[in-house]
Amino acid sequence: MANVFRFFLALAGLPLAWGLTAVFLDEFRLLAMGEGGGFPVGTCALLVGFVVCLVVLMIFPLPIRLYVFGHELTHAVWGLLFGAKVSNLRVGLRGGSVELTKSNVLITLSPYFCPFYTILVISLALIVQAFVSPLPGKGVWLFAIGATWCFHVVFTLRALFQRQPDVEEYGHLFSYVFIWCFSLLGIVIALVCTTEITWGQLGGFFATRVGQAYGAVGHGGRWLYESVRSLSVLQG
Numbered sequence: 094m095a096n097v098f099r100f101f102l103a104l105a106g107l108p109l110a111w112g113l114t115a116v117f118l119d120e121f122r123l124l125a126m127g128e129g130g131g132f133p134v135g136t137c138a139l140l141v142g143f144v145v146c147l148v149v150l151m152i153f154p155l156p157i158r159l160y161v162f163g164h165e166l167t168h169a170v171w172g173l174l175f176g177a178k179v180s181n182l183r184v185g186l187r188g189g190s191v192e193l194t195k196s197n198v199l200i201t202l203s204p205y206f207c208p209f210y211t212i213l214v215i216s217l218a219l220i221v222q223a224f225v226s227p228l229p230g231k232g233v234w235l236f237a238i239g240a241t242w243c244f245h246v247v248f249t250l251r252a253l254f255q256r257q258p259d260v261e262e263y264g265h266l267f268s269y270v271f272i273w274c275f276s277l278l279g280i281v282i283a284l285v286c287t288t289e290i291t292w293g294q295l296g297g298f299f300a301t302r303v304g305q306a307y308g309a310v311g312h313g314g315r316w317l318y319e320s321v322r323s324l325s326v327l328q329g
Contacts, residue, residue, distance in 0.1 A: 096264055099263060099264050099267040100264060100266060100267065102267060103264070103266040103267040103269075103270045103271075104266075106270045106271070106274060107270060108303070108306035108307045108309070108310050109274055109303060109306065109307075110270055110273045110274050110277070111306045112299070112302040112303035112304075112305065112306035112307075113273075113274055113277040113278060113281065113299075113302075113303070114277060115298075115302035115305075115306070116277070116281050116295070116298045116299055116302045116303075117277055117280055117281055117284075119298040119302065120281055120284050120288075120290055120294075120295070120298065123290060123294065124136045124284075124288060124289075124290065133288065133289055134232065135231065135232065135235050135287065135288055135289075136288050138231075138232040138233075138235035138236045138239065139235050139236070139238060139239035139242075139287065139288075140239060141236060141239065142235065142236035142237060142238065142239025142240035142241075142242075142243070143239040143240065143242060143243040144239075144243075145236075145240060146239070146240035146241070146243035146244055146247075147243050147247065150243070150244070150247050155248075155251075157186050158184055158185070158186060160244070160248040161184045161185065161186075161188060161189040162184045162189070163204070163209035163210055164189065164204040164209070164248075164252075165182055165183070165184060165189040165190065165191045165204075166182070166191075166209060167203050167204040167207050167209045168191050168193065168200060168201075168203060168204060169182060169191050169193070170203075170209075171199055171200045171203040171207070172191075172193040172194075172195070172196070172200050175195060175197060175199070175200060176195065177193040177194045177195040177196070177200070178193070178194040179191060179192070179193055180192045198263055198271065201259050201262055201263065202259060202260075202263070202268060202271055202272055202275075204249075204259075205249050205252070205253065205259070205260075205268075205272045205276075206271075206272045206275035206276040206279065207275075207279070208241060208242055208244075208245035208279070209245070210241040210244060210245065211238055211241040211242050211245060211283075213241075214234065214237045214238050214241055215238065215283075215286075218234045235287060238283075238287060249272075249276075253269075253272075281295060281298075281299075282295070
């Protein structure tokens with residue numbers, strides 16, 4: 094019964110996923126139309142970091158242990174946030190594991206939407222900024238955020254193309270929609286925090302795009318209902 098409920102919940106979340114995708118593209122277009130018709134310096138640092146990390150991962154052997162360590166630590170941190178006890182953290186080339194006394198969908202799927210090393214970089218930047226303001230070397234921090242973001246994206250896609258018990262536990266459709274929505278939500282919020290985009294602009298994009306997505310579903314549903322009702326076999 095729970096699987097059936099999650100399946101229909103995932104279907105209901107598909108327009109949200111589409112809307113959040115459009116919000117991200119709106120933000121990207123807004124950044125591209127910065128002063129002088131190009132990306133601001135901070136955004137360029139993010140993009141360069143992303144691209145450099147991508148090239149490095151394509152050329153050199155993949156740091157599997159580093160990813161697995163972050164993956165299992167993400168499970169552990171989210172478990173602690175929900176009051177779970179954590180023990181027996183193990184990391185290896187073939188995977189890792191961590192024992193938790195409780196679990197839920199956020200704990201289970203957190204490594205796929207929560208970029209551990211990106212959060213670590215942002216946390217360190219906030220700590221430094223608390224003592225030294227303005228933040229020194231902002232471009233370097235943004236470069237590191239872009240690089241760690243790329244690291245998360247590449248390894249998450251790689252993991253999702255393999256068999257994942259985490260994903261199977263909640264069903265593939267539900268898990269993919271959940272991961273996509275939470276990943277994009279984190280990205281669009283992070284762009285507000287690290288670029289010139291404002292919260293007001295994000296709110297406007299969100300209301301417009303998500304409203305359009307669900308409006309399109311409603312319009313399509315009405316069209317389908319009217320089409321079925323008008324079938325000659327149903328008349329009389």
